[in-house]
């Protein structure tokens with residue numbers, strides 16, 4: 161059964177998720193449907209979320225943003241990956257870079273060859289085969305090349321930005337594209353008696369807003385998807401026990417690092433994200449293992465500049481909405497769930513939800529097959545990311561605090577247990593089709609970084625002329641180091657490309 165085309169879309173919520181959805185949907189529907197956004201200044205937004213992953217570049221291109229303008233407006237910097245300190249063991253550190261290890265096509269089977277060489281003592285550190293790691297360690301950045309022969313073809317980058325400024329910037333962009341913004345607090349969600357679809361929402365001042373399709377971007381509240389439709393929440397606290405965070409900006413005291421730092425603490429971890437004008441910091445922790453005041457003191461004692469505000473407390477429950485899209489309501493952003501910020505995947509999942517929604521764009525008949533397909537694919541993607549994040553905790557060798565002993569010993573999902581065992585047994589890595597965001601390289605970086613060492617490797621890779629393979633690896637390592645050395649320093653690059661707000 162087909163229905164009439166969607167003529168009106170109401171986006172409920174004006175945080176990062178709401179404005180991203182507004183910009184992308186309007187770009188796709190054009191004049192064929194009305195797109196409005198309602199938000200409440202009194203309620204406000206979460207306003208954290210400063211680190212992203214490389215596909216954000218595609219999203220910004222999809223909605224037609226100019227990169228230099230976007231970076232100036234949001235005080236953005238370049239991110240090349242994440243440095244993890246104290247995760248595998250208390251004094252250990254490793255880098256999870258964006259992009260690839262090795263270089264195609266000759267080193268396309270990088271992991272197999274790497275383990276064969278390592279077995280013979282002929283492999284360097286994993287990091288030394290990543291161009292982005294070399295650049296990050298030197299504080300240098302550049303642009304990715306489209307030429308597959310270039311060292312920079314594997315140079316994937318993302319951004320750090322001020323989340324509040326990103327929302328404001330998108331709001332400004334949306335205003336020029338015919339998206340109406342409505343200020344007001346929703347006090348009631350009214351469903352159609354015959355089928356439970358949302359008919360309209362009622363604002364505090366009595367105004368009503370109707371639409372064919374509602375996008376719930378109301379943050380943790382999930383006003384429509386949970387408040388009205390009772391979609392239910394799958395709680396993942398037993399795998400991801402973090403439930404609180406304290407966020408605080410501090411003064412910038414040194415050149416901006418082109419990577420996020422994640423430092424393990426007594427009952428969680430601390431982020432450090434350098435922007436153009438300030439440094440963002442936060443302590444993500446589990447309240448079963450540390451008092452709020454102690455967490456605050458830990459955070460404040462570990463800033464590299466003067467705190468610019470009081471630490472802001474945030475609470476959350478890790479998990480996902482059981483039904484992400486129900487009837488004529490699609491939840492995006494925090495209203496659809498929250499894994500936790502360790503691998504900066506929340507904004508990415510907003511993007512992924514939007515792109516999938518456009519692929520599954522409904523008509524007013526709202527085919528259940530179409531809705532189920534969306535839910536199945538996005539749920540799969542979320543669960544694969546969840547497993548990747550759990551890995552960081554599960555694979556710790558730390559036993560110095562009750563928190564680290566707890567996460568080291570906790571049960572993990574079967575899907576993750578299988579992956580870890582395959583890797584430990586034979587160094588085998590795999591990616592679960594197009595729905596999986598993290599690449600084999602990411603899994604390899606984190607497993608090895610956390611200290612999981614394969615007992616053996618696929619013997620087929622040992623049949624190669626390993627001296628020749630070793631020479632190829634050495635060449636790559638040297639080439640990547642030289643290329644990185646010749647890239648501009650981070651701030652110089654931003655200034656030269658008109659990406660720096662004060663330039």
Ligand SMILES: Cc1cc2nc3c(=O)[nH]c(=O)nc-3n(C[C@H](O)[C@H](O)[C@H](O)COP(=O)(O)OP(=O)(O)OC[C@H]3O[C@@H](n4cnc5c(N)ncnc54)[C@H](O)[C@@H]3O)c2cc1C
Nearest residue numbers: 173174175176177206209211346378379493494501506507
């Ligand atoms: C500690 C922490 C760190 C994070 N770090 C990262 C990170 O580094 N990278 C990343 O990708 N993500 C991160 N995130 C997640 C990221 O902040 C969110 O995914 C992103 O900001 C999207 O939020 P949102 O738009 O869904 O919700 P919100 O920002 O909460 O927006 C909700 C909107 O709904 C409106 N609203 C709510 N109720 C009503 C009502 N009754 N009437 C009218 N309007 C209403 C509000 O006014 C607001 O506009 C982090 C989250 C936390 C908690």
